Amino acid sequence: MTEREAYIALNMLDGMGPVRARNLIERLGSPEAVFDAEPEALMEAKGIGQEMAESIVNQRDEINPAEEIEKTEALGGRILTCLDDEYPAALRTIYDPPLALYILGKLVPEDKHAIALVGSRRSSHYGQQTADRLAFQLAKVGYTVISGLARGIDTEAHKGSLKAGGRTIAVLGGALDKIYPPENAGLAEQIAQHGAVISEFTLGREPDKTTFPYRNRVVSGMSMGVVVVEAPFKSGSLITAEQAMDQGRSVFAVPGRIDNPNARGCHMLIKSGARLVENVDDILQEFEMLISPEQKELAKGASRRPEVMLTDDEEKIVRALGSDTLDIDTLARNAELNIASVSGLLIGLEIKKVIRMLPGRLVELIARAEDF
Numbered sequence: 001m002t003e004r005e006a007y008i009a010l011n012m013l014d015g016m017g018p019v020r021a022r023n024l025i026e027r028l029g030s031p032e033a034v035f036d037a038e039p040e041a042l043m044e045a046k047g048i049g050q051e052m053a054e055s056i057v058n059q060r061d062e063i064n065p066a067e068e069i070e071k072t073e074a075l076g077g078r079i080l081t082c083l084d085d086e087y088p089a090a091l092r093t094i095y096d097p098p099l100a101l102y103i104l105g106k107l108v109p110e111d112k113h114a115i116a117l118v119g120s121r122r123s124s125h126y127g128q129q130t131a132d133r134l135a136f137q138l139a140k141v142g143y144t145v146i147s148g149l150a151r152g153i154d155t156e157a158h159k160g161s162l163k164a165g166g167r168t169i170a171v172l173g174g175a176l177d178k179i180y181p182p183e184n185a186g187l188a189e190q191i192a193q194h195g196a197v198i199s200e201f202t203l204g205r206e207p208d209k210t211t212f213p214y215r216n217r218v219v220s221g222m223s224m225g226v227v228v229v230e231a232p233f234k235s236g237s238l239i240t241a242e243q244a245m246d247q248g249r250s251v252f253a254v255p256g257r258i259d260n261p262n263a264r265g266c267h268m269l270i271k272s273g274a275r276l277v278e279n280v281d282d283i284l285q286e287f288e289m290l291i292s293p294e295q296k297e298l299a300k301g302a303s304r305r306p307e308v309m310l311t312d313d314e315e316k317i318v319r320a321l322g323s324d325t326l327d328i329d330t331l332a333r334n335a336e337l338n339i340a341s342v343s344g345l346l347i348g349l350e351i352k353k354v355i356r357m358l359p360g361r362l363v364e365l366i367a368r369a370e371d372f
Contacts, residue, residue, distance in 0.1 A: 005065040006031035007081040011099035012063050012202050015055055018096040020047050035060045071203050076192075077104040077176055088112075094221040094247050098200035102176045104188070105196035111169065114144040115283065116219050116244070118237045119153025119229035120262045127230035127262065130254055131156035132163075134227065137280040139166025144195065146223050148173065148215065149184050153229045153237075159351050162190055171219045172199040174207030186347035216240040217247070225250030225286060227277060231265030238265050241274070250286050252277045310354070313337060317345055318354060318365065325364045 001009065010021045010031055024034050027045040034042070034056065042053040072079050080087045080101040088107060091097045115138050119127055135145045135157040145161035147154040149170040161168035170191050172179070176199050179185045188197050200218065201211060216239050220226050226244040228251070231237035241251050251274040256263025270276050277283060310318065313335075320326075320334035332342040346363060349355045356364045 001032055001035060001065070003031060004081050004083050005069075006035065007083065008065040008068060008079055008100045009060070009063045010034060011200065012065065012068060013056060013059050015052060016099075018099055020045075020052070021099055023047050035063075068203060072102055072176065075104070075176055075203075077102055079103070080107075088222050090114075090223070091218065091221050094217065096217065097221070098218060100200060102199045102201070102203070103196050104176060104198075105192035105194075107169075107196050107198075108167070110142070111144045111167065111196075111222070112224075113142065113287075114146050114169070114223045116146040116223035116226040116240065117153070117157040117229065118147055118219065118226065118231075118240050119157075120231055120235060120237065121150050121152040121154075122262070123152035123156075123230050124256075124260065124262060126256070127153055127254075128156045131229045132160040134229070134254075134277070134280055134283070135160030135168075136164045138283065139164035139168070141280075141284065142166075144169060146171065146219055148212075148219055148236075149179070149181075149188060149191075149197070150212075150236075151181055151184075155184060155187065157229075158187060158191055162194055162351050163353070165194075167195040169195050169222065170197045171215055171222070172197065172201070172207070173212040173215045175199055175201045175203050175205040177203050178206050180207045186344055187351075189344075190347060190351065212236055213239050217243045220244035220249055221247055223249060225252060225283070227252040227254070227283060228266055228269060228274070229254045230256060230260075230262040231269075232261045233264055233268070235265055238269070241269055250275065252283055252286075254278075310349075310352075311345075313341065313345055314349055314354075317342065317349060321355065321363060321365045325358065325362050328361045328363060331363055 010016055023046040025031050028034060028037055039053040039057055042048050042056055069079055080103055086107050117131060117135055131153045138145055139161040144167040145157055146169045147157040149172060158168045168191055174180050179188050191197050213236060216236060220240050220243040226241055226249060228237045228241055244251050253266040253269040253274040254277045255266060316335040320331055328342060332339050350357055356366050358364055
C-alpha cells in the first residue's frame with residue numbers, strides 16, 4: 001500500500017476521522033504503519049482506546065483503496081489527499097482537514113479567492129433573489145462561490161455564479177454517487193464543468209443528519225469568508241458561520257424582516273459582530289486589497305441577467321412552451337425531444353433565467369427567446 005492509498009484507506013475506516021488519523025500517524029510515523037500495527041501499538045496514540053484499536057484491526061483487511069480509486073474514476077472523478085498539489089491550501093490550515101477529497105471537476109489556484117454563500121433550504125423569494133444577485137456579482141469580480149448544493153439558498157448561489165460565467169464549488173453532505181437533493185443532479189453536472197463537486201465521504205455513503213454539519217467545516221475552510229443569506233436558529237448555516245469564526249474566516253450576514261423566522265439567525269450573527277451585508281460592496285470591502293477598481297465597477301454594473309445565447313434544442317423548448325405552463329412530458333412531446341434531453345436542457349434554461357420550474361414537474365416561461 002502506498003502512502004497516498006493509506007490516506008484514502010484511513011478515510012474509509014468507520015469511526016476514524018482526521019484528528020484520530022493524525023494522532024496515529026504522529027505516533028506510528030506514517031499512514032501505512034496504521035495498517036500493520038498491533039492493537040497495543042495503535043492504543044499508544046492519543047484518542048485510540050481498546051475498542052477503536054480493535055475496530056481498526058477488524059476493518060483494515062476489508063479496506064481496498066485501489067478499488068475505491070477505480071470506482072471513483074469510473075464516475076469521472078478522482079481522489080485527492082494532502083500529498084496532492086491540487087488539495088486546497090486553505091483546508092490544510094484547519095484543525096481537522098479531510099483525509100481525502102473525492103472530486104468531480106477541477107480545483108484551480110484561483111479558488112483560493114473563494115466566498116461561501118449559504119442559507120436556509122426553506123428560503124423566501126427575497127432570500128433566493130439576494131443569493132442569486134450576490135453570487136452573480138461575486139463571480140463577475142472573480143471570486144469562486146462555494147456552497148452546499150442544498151435546496152434553497154445554496155442552489156441559487158451556485159446558479160448565480162454559473163449564470164455569471166464564474167467558478168463555483170459544491171461541497172456535498174454525502175458521497176459523489178449519492179447526490180442530494182436528487183433534483184440537483186443536473187446542476188451538479190453543470191458545476192463540475194465550471195468548477196468542482198467535492199465530498200470527503202466514501203462512495204455509497206448516504207447523506208444524513210450527521211454528515212451535513214460535518215461537511216460545513218469544509219465549506220467554511222475552503223473560503224475566505226462566509227455569507228449567510230437566510231438562517232433560522234439552530235440551522236446548518238449557523239454551524240457553518242461558527243466553523244468560519246473558529247477557523248479565522250470573515251462572517252457576513254444579510255438582514256431580513258423582523259417577523260421572518262429565517263432572518264433571526266442572520267440578525268443574531270450581526271448582533272454578535274458579523275458584518276451586515278446590504279450589497280456586494282459590503283463583502284468586497286473586507287477584501288479590498290485583492291480587488292482592483294475595475295473589478296469593483298464590474299460588480300456594481302453586473303446585471304442580474306447576462307447576455308446569453310440559446311442552443312437549437314433550447315430554442316425548441318422555448319417555442320414548444322410558448323405562453324403555457326406545461327408538464328415535462330407534454331413539453332418533451334411538443335418539442336419532439338426525449339425526456340432525458342429535456343431534463344438536462346431545463347437546468348440550463350433555468351440558470352439562464354428563461355424558465356422557472358414549478359411543483360408537480362411543471363415548467364413556466366419567464367423570458368422569451370427574443371430577449372436574448
